Amino acid sequence: MSSTDPEKLRKLLAAVARKDGAAFRSLYEATSPKLFGFALRILNKRELAEEVLQESFVSIWNNAGGYQAGLAAPLTWMTTIVRNRAFDTLRRTDAVVEIDADTFDKDVMDALESTEPGPLDALQMSADAKALAQCFSRLEGLHRQAIALAFYHDLSHSEVAEQMKLPLGTVKTWVRRGLERLRTCLTRLERA
Amino acid sequence: MNIERNPELVDKLAAEYVLGTLRGGARRRFDTLQARHAVIRRAVEEWQDRLHPMAQFAPDAAPRPEVWDSISRQVGLRQAPGAGWLARLRDSLGFWRNLGMASTTLAALLVVVLLTRQFNAETPPSFVAMLADDRAQPVAVVTGNAHTHSLTVRLVAPQAVAADRSLELWAVPKQGNPHSLGLLAADGSITLALPADATPDTAPLLAVTLEPKGGSPKADGPTGPIVFKGAWVRI
Numbered sequence: 001m002s003s004t005d006p007e008k009l010r011k012l013l014a015a016v017a018r019k020d021g022a023a024f025r026s027l028y029e030a031t032s033p034k035l036f037g038f039a040l041r042i043l044n045k046r047e048l049a050e051e052v053l054q055e056s057f058v059s060i061w062n063n064a065g066g067y068q069a070g071l072a073a074p075l076t077w078m079t080t081i082v083r084n085r086a087f088d089t090l091r092r093t094d095a096v097v098e099i100d101a102d103t104f105d106k107d108v109m110d111a112l113e114s115t116e117p118g119p120l121d122a123l124q125m126s127a128d129a130k131a132l133a134q135c136f137s138r139l140e141g142l143h144r145q146a147i148a149l150a151f152y153h154d155l156s157h158s159e160v161a162e163q164m165k166l167p168l169g170t171v172k173t174w175v176r177r178g179l180e181r182l183r184t185c186l187t188r189l190e191r192a
Numbered sequence: 193m194n195i196e197r198n199p200e201l202v203d204k205l206a207a208e209y210v211l212g213t214l215r216g217g218a219r220r221r222f223d224t225l226q227a228r229h230a231v232i233r234r235a236v237e238e239w240q241d242r243l244h245p246m247a248q249f250a251p252d253a254a255p256r257p258e259v260w261d262s263i264s265r266q267v268g269l270r271q272a273p274g275a276g277w278l279a280r281l282r283d284s285l286g287f288w289r290n291l292g293m294a295s296t297t298l299a300a301l302l303v304v305v306l307l308t309r310q311f312n313a314e315t316p317p318s319f320v321a322m323l324a325d326d327r328a329q330p331v332a333v334v335t336g337n338a339h340t341h342s343l344t345v346r347l348v349a350p351q352a353v354a355a356d357r358s359l360e361l362w363a364v365p366k367q368g369n370p371h372s373l374g375l376l377a378a379d380g381s382i383t384l385a386l387p388a389d390a391t392p393d394t395a396p397l398l399a400v401t402l403e404p405k406g407g408s409p410k411a412d413g414p415t416g417p418i419v420f421k422g423a424w425v426r427i
Contacts, residue, residue, distance in 0.1 A: 033252040041250035129245035
């Protein structure tokens, strides 16, 4: 069973809502490498990412009771907290973050580009993330990049257009179509 | 237009909302709609479930062990050096409230009546606290103004503070570490900024500690003893 198995995380979150310290520690151990990796990708500075991780887990401890199992997946809920905090920090510190187009892990990129069916399975990702990666691999490279830039760097349509040196209208269309395709693809995988 | 009855539009806006490309006024309007309509919240949650696994496309990384130490201290799973006073203070809050509620409220109201005569009538104070010492003698009156985001501390009994010490004012939240609101003058009154997280709703208690000159050297809380405290109430 993977460390980010949703059922396991759900049970841990329920225990954390009852202020179970041992469960909180297990939750931290299971999810902190992923959440920290994500915060680090957004902020590019270890101290800032650690600060965000720390604030996020304090918030998870305080708000675990408000998490409703059955709605968003546990890791989604935790990711939302980390992402919001990281973007707040980004705005607060006015940090100039080096934006590079290769936002994804190299192994993930290779897997996305690969036409072989296997490589995604080898990655340490939740089933949700594997499904999303599979759907991403079917998007055109530039559409994928436009969506990833917005997601990781808190960029607006026009900022993405500026980064990619493309007209605003093109970026808007690509993002919209990319999202539609992801949705269709994920729905199909769910049913399969 | 009732967008909640247009599932395609809701879905499209929810997707861009979660991705972050829905901006400005459109984003704020969507926030308002979310608060009103469960169907819109549901659409947002679905898109979070779809897109947030993208977070896992970044390489995993290990935070330093100090991060966990700090988290466990902040949530009270581990006692920080000097954290004992905070627990004692919170324990004493119930006692303090029961015993002192009636007289404190009366005193606070009286003080407000006296003080507001000097304030601009258009922006009366929103919050008040009477800070008292361990013998329940009133020492300072704090009034907060939510409109001007300021608070005023008026010492009613001048304090003798050693030259190498400062008095520091703290907002004590229900959970987590106290936030520093600033340093006090040894007598007279002083106006400080009132942060949004220091209202009575989030921080029901104000406390003053005796710190080294210039304030607590620790970023996450006081180091010295509490000298005065009082319930922070909305008026």
